[in-house]
Amino acid sequence: MKALNIFLKLSLLSVVFLACTKKENKVFFEGSTPPVLTSTASVTIVLEKDKKEEVALVLSWTNPNYMFNTGVSSQNVYYIVQIDTAGKNFTSPKLQEMSIASDLSVSLSVQELNVFLSKMEFTPGVEQSIDIRIKATLLNGTVPTYSNTLTLKVNPYLDFAVEPPGTPDNNYEDGELWVVGDAFASGWSNPLPSPYDVTQRFTRIDIMHYELVVEMAGGGAYKIIQKQGDWSTQYHALDGGTWEGGAFEKRDADPGFPGAPTAGTYKITINFQTGRYAVVRQ
Incomplete structure (x- = not known):
């Protein structure tokens, strides 16, 4: 009788345990x-500067229809337009990308497309081929899928990502640059x-490219100026830039370019294209 009571108690506990255990629904891609x-x-596509707004x-592109075992995904889908030199398989260091919200199309103006080509350092006035595709992902870049690749021919015009030194009336031929800051012996x-x-x-190498071989003191920071005694048309590093490189813009603002960590001779290259x-x- 005692054994039967123990058996009944264990059975009851098992029923209670199973009743309290939640059924787990796993979601699979x-x-x-x-x-x-x-x-x-x-x-x-022949790009002309006087038609830059066109x-x-x-x-x-079509919807990638992300599927889960619970049905079609209700999550937002994110799209990235990728543009690269034809034949580079989208692995070139000059690959350009443009994020799109959740639309299934994008319209690129003459100027927008030409800026991409300028950043890829395509020669103005020379027909070249580019590959374009769409990269689709879910949140945080998960489960990416890629579209087919389109190959297009383009003919860009002379342009730049950042306005070079000098004046437009002289086609920037009169541009000059200096470095100023406590990364050098001159200080500020x-x-x-x-x-x-x-x-x-x-x-000055050409309109778009400038170089300087200079002694750095180790540490500190610097700005790049166009005119002696004038801060208003300076260039400064954008957030994310390191002493070794990054993006910059033309504006009287901080931060400056970070100086090299140790003293020595360094070559600074500025690419306005x-x-x-x-x-x-x-």
């Missing part, structure tokens, strides 16, 4: 359909005293 990308452009092309003196007005002056700078120890 089952797949998606690659977006189908189409374009309004079918011939060479539409260069319209890209459209502006105008630069002799001999720093010579040793901290950039060499891409809006990027690079610093390499010599």
Whole structure:
């Protein structure tokens, strides 16, 4: 009788335990359909600066229909337009990307497309081929899927990501640049005293490219100026830039470019076509 009571008690506990255990519903990703990308452009796109506000092309794509075991995803789908030099398989360091909200199309103006090509350092006035595709993801870039690739021919005009030094009336041929800051022996003196007005002056390679080989003190920061004694048309680093490189813009603002961590000779390269700078120890 005692054994029977124990058995009944254990059975009752088992029933209570099972009744209190919640049924777990797991969600599994089952797949998606690659977006189908189409374009309004079918011939060479000749980009002209005086038509920069006009539409260069319209890209459209289908919904990737992310599927889970619970049905079609109700999550937001995020899209990225990827543009690369034809044949680079979207692995080029000059790959350009543009984020789209949740739309299934985007209209690119002449200027917008030309800026992408400028950042890819395409030669103005020369026909070249680009590959375009759509990358679709869910939140935080999860489960990416890619569209088909379209190859288009483009002919860009001379443009820049950041306005170079000089004046537009002279086609920026009169541009000059200096570095000023406590990353150098000169400190923040502006105008630069002799001999720093010579040793901290950039060499102009062409309209879009400037270089300077200079001694850095180790630490500190600096700005790049167009005119001695004038801060109003300076260039400064954008957030995320390191002493080795990053993006910059033309504006009287902080932060400056971070100085190299250790003293030595460094080469600073400024690229106005891409809006990027690079610093390499010599």
